[in-house]
Structures are given as C-alpha cells and as structure tokens.
Amino acid sequence: MEKFSSFRDPGTGIQASACTPxxxxxxxxxxxxxxxxxxxxxxxxxxxxxxxIVVLVSIHFVLVHVVGFICRPVPPLKDVISWLGTALLARLALYVIGFWSMPTELIVRKRGKTPENKWNPRAGDLIVSNWTSWIEVLWLAYKYNPLFVLPVANAPTTSSAKNASSISYTPGRKTGTGSAAISSFDRVLISPEVIRGFRQVSLLEMISSTGKIPSASSSVPLRSLDDIRRSARRPVVVFPECTTSNGRGLLRFADVFDGASVPTKGYSIFLMCVRYDPPTPSQPSLSHSVPGATLNPLRHLLQICTSLSPQSISIRQLPLSESPSSQLFLVNEVVHEPRSDMLAEVCAVLIARMGKIKRVGFGWEDKYAFLDFYRGRR
Known part of the structure; x- marks a missing residue:
C-alpha cells in the first residue's frame, strides 16, 4: 500500500491494512x-x-415511480404507495442480502441518564449520519422513508493527485530508497470547496451515487438545504461528509447547513452513526468507498452476497433530548472554538463520539484526488 502513503491522515495516523480512509x-x-x-x-x-435484488428494484421502480406518477393528483395516495413500496421492498432486499436482524442502540452522552423513546423523525426534520455504504441508505429508506439529497459543488482544483502518483512510483535513490521518497513527501490537504446547493434524488439514484463525490450539475436547479427541508413532507437525510469513507475514520464535514443556529429552531436534528465489522476471508467488506465504473454498486452487491453467514450492522442513535435541536443543548460543551458552520462541527463531534470513530483531516475534496490517482494507476 505504499503507493497510497500520501493519502494517510497525518493527524490520526489511520493506515492499518487500508492506509487511507x-x-x-x-x-x-x-x-x-x-x-x-x-x-x-x-x-x-x-x-x-x-x-x-434486481427483481425487487424493478418492482420498487414500478410502484414508486410509475404508479406514484399516475397517483400524483392525489398526494396522500401517492405518499402511501411510496411509503409501502419503499419500506417493504427495502426490508426484503436487506433480508435477502443477509441482514436478518438490525438492532439500534440509543447512546446517552451523560452517564446515569435513562435513554428516551425511539426516534420519530417528522416532515422537515433532518437525519444526519456518517456515510460508509449504500446499505445504511437502504436501511434509512426502510425505517423512515425519507428524502435524500446530494450536494453540488465545483470540482477541486489541485495537483495533489499528480504529485502523489509521481512520487509513489519513483524508484531508486533520489532521496534514499523508493519507500523513503514516499515517506518524505509532505502532502497538503486540499482546501474545502463551497457547497453550491443541493438536489433532491430518488432512493435508487442515492444508492448509485454511493462512493462518488459531489458534481457540478447544471441541468438540475439547485436549492438550499433549508429550502428543501421546509417544503418536505418527509424527513430529510444529510450526509455532511458528502462521500463515503471506508469506516476507519470520519471525514471532514462540509459546511452544508449554511450557518444554521445551534440549537436549531423549527425543526429537529436526529444524529446517528453506522459502523460495520472488519472483513474476514468469508465475509467481504460492507463499506463501499470506491465506486464502480459502471452500474454502481452492482459489483459490491455481488461480493457481499457471497457471504453464507448473517450480515451485521451497528447503528447508534443519539436521543433527541441530547441533539443540537434540544433547547437545553450547550454548544460550549461540544465545540470550544467558533466555526464557519457551527452545526456541522457539532454534528461531527457528536457522531465521532457516538461511534468511537477518529476524525480525520481529509474531506471529499481529497477523495477527488484519491479517485483520480486510484483510477489512473489501475
């Protein structure tokens, strides 16, 4: 893995068998x-x-998109068909893959406090989570039938990927051995790009976008997250990392909340963290950080369907009384310095604590350089 050494996180030292997040x-x-x-x-x-799974996807498309379109003049009927078609078929798909049981755990920040009732996100509320695979997207669809949104941003302008590839593949003794040349490379993290807006997507498009980075789509009108939330008739799922990691670290959160106040007013924030067990010889990795070139994530689906044992997923949720939307929430207990997007920083800290995941300095902009380097060297 020496060729990926420049994508190690310098702050946490995350490398292990996969030397990059x-x-x-x-x-x-x-x-x-x-x-x-x-x-x-x-x-x-x-x-x-x-x-x-392909048959279930086809049925879902017919029910939600074809029948739902026909029932569009009657919004309540359309919502019922969408909810039934999504919840039932998503659960069947998870069962076929091997997720027979998917328990959730409420994590209480303060010791001695009794967890409250299960989540109950309503229309216009935000569900904020880390993003590791398309599996949690399917689980969220089954549990809450939410709206999914994808961020839109310009591609980062950087030469980091080119620098990484030239150094990683430079043999000989310019500064010692090839390994020494790699380790001596001081890579600067790419500066964050501005999120221009969001676009609402279907469940199938959200799944197919897993692992990819934000794109600068010009054909779809952009909306602010708050605008989407205000007009939504269902909860809205937000992945502030804007792309998937391999689950070994929490990527830098983008400024997706546009300076929203903390505590939030008029809507609730539901925080959750998803983790998967490490892969074994009989169990492929459930994380999906590198998207497929075509029909993403079909190849990953085939891989995890080879497992003959039940699949497992760890879902941890924060009680609403301890989320950033609670009027008793104290920002100073979580974040000690002002940030451009305080809500994004608060969510990042709480999700990292819930899942006991180390935060890394890399963001989706760095993954842009990584994918460029990864695909160029295959």
Whole structure:
C-alpha cells in the first residue's frame, strides 16, 4: 500500500491494512480451506441473491415511480404507495442480502441518564449520519422513508493527485530508497470547496451515487438545504461528509447547513452513526468507498452476497433530548472554538463520539484526488 502513503491522515495516523480512509478494507491474508471449498456454492448464492435484488428494484421502480406518477393528483395516495413500496421492498432486499436482524442502540452522552423513546423523525426534520455504504441508505429508506439529497459543488482544483502518483512510483535513490521518497513527501490537504446547493434524488439514484463525490450539475436547479427541508413532507437525510469513507475514520464535514443556529429552531436534528465489522476471508467488506465504473454498486452487491453467514450492522442513535435541536443543548460543551458552520462541527463531534470513530483531516475534496490517482494507476 505504499503507493497510497500520501493519502494517510497525518493527524490520526489511520493506515492499518487500508492506509487511507478511502481504500476498501481487505480481510487478513490467510488461507481458509473451508472458504475455498465453498467457493462454487457462494458464487451460485451470490448470483441468485443479486437476481432477486434486481427483481425487487424493478418492482420498487414500478410502484414508486410509475404508479406514484399516475397517483400524483392525489398526494396522500401517492405518499402511501411510496411509503409501502419503499419500506417493504427495502426490508426484503436487506433480508435477502443477509441482514436478518438490525438492532439500534440509543447512546446517552451523560452517564446515569435513562435513554428516551425511539426516534420519530417528522416532515422537515433532518437525519444526519456518517456515510460508509449504500446499505445504511437502504436501511434509512426502510425505517423512515425519507428524502435524500446530494450536494453540488465545483470540482477541486489541485495537483495533489499528480504529485502523489509521481512520487509513489519513483524508484531508486533520489532521496534514499523508493519507500523513503514516499515517506518524505509532505502532502497538503486540499482546501474545502463551497457547497453550491443541493438536489433532491430518488432512493435508487442515492444508492448509485454511493462512493462518488459531489458534481457540478447544471441541468438540475439547485436549492438550499433549508429550502428543501421546509417544503418536505418527509424527513430529510444529510450526509455532511458528502462521500463515503471506508469506516476507519470520519471525514471532514462540509459546511452544508449554511450557518444554521445551534440549537436549531423549527425543526429537529436526529444524529446517528453506522459502523460495520472488519472483513474476514468469508465475509467481504460492507463499506463501499470506491465506486464502480459502471452500474454502481452492482459489483459490491455481488461480493457481499457471497457471504453464507448473517450480515451485521451497528447503528447508534443519539436521543433527541441530547441533539443540537434540544433547547437545553450547550454548544460550549461540544465545540470550544467558533466555526464557519457551527452545526456541522457539532454534528461531527457528536457522531465521532457516538461511534468511537477518529476524525480525520481529509474531506471529499481529497477523495477527488484519491479517485483520480486510484483510477489512473489501475
């Protein structure tokens, strides 16, 4: 993994088997005879499961987009069809993949305090989470049938990827060995780009966008997050990282809330954190940080469907009474210095604490450089 050394986070030292928060974690390099023997069976199971998922996706498209469009003159009927079609089919898809049970855990920040009732996001509320895979997108659709939004921003202008590739592939003894040349490279993190706005997307488009970075779409009218929230008839899901990581660290949150006040007024903030178990020889990684070139994330779906054991997911949620929307919330207890987007910083701190995840200095802008380098060297 030396060629990706320039994408290690200098603040946390996150590297391990995946030396960057963008690379997909890989299982230990150990030979498992039992897994090898079961390879033909696993392949058949994966193809069968994937075929079932494709059928469920087709049914979802017909119900939500075709029938829903026909019922558009009757909004309540359209909402019921969308909710039933999304919740039922999303749960069936998760079950087929192997998620038979998906328990959630309420995390209380203050010791000795009893957790309150389960979440109940309403229309116009925001659900804020880290982003590791398309699986949590499917889970959110099943649980809350929310609206999904994607940020829109200009591509970062940087030569970091070119510098990384030239140094990582420079053999010999210019400054010692090739490894020494890599380790001596001092990479500067890319400056944050301004989020120009958001666009509302369907569940299928949100899933297919997993792992990708914000694009500067000109064909779709942009709206502010607050504008989308005000007109929404369902909760709105926001991923402030703006792209997926491999789950080893929490990426830098973009300024997505446009200077919203803390505590928030007029709507509630629901914070959650998602984590997956490390991969094993029989269980591929559930995180999806590198998107597929075509039909994303079909290849990743095939990989995780090879598992013959139940899948597991860790979902931790913060009680509403301790979220940034609580009128008793004290910002100084979480963030000690003023930030351009205080709400984004507060959410980042709380999500990192909930999931016990280290925050890294990399943002989606750095992933732009990483993907450019990764694809150029394959």
């Amino acid at each position: 963008f690379l997909t974690p890989v299982p230990p390099h150990e030979h498992d005879l039992f897994v090898t023997i079961l390879t033909p069976i696993r392949a058949v199971v994966a193809v069968t499961r994937t075929a079932v």
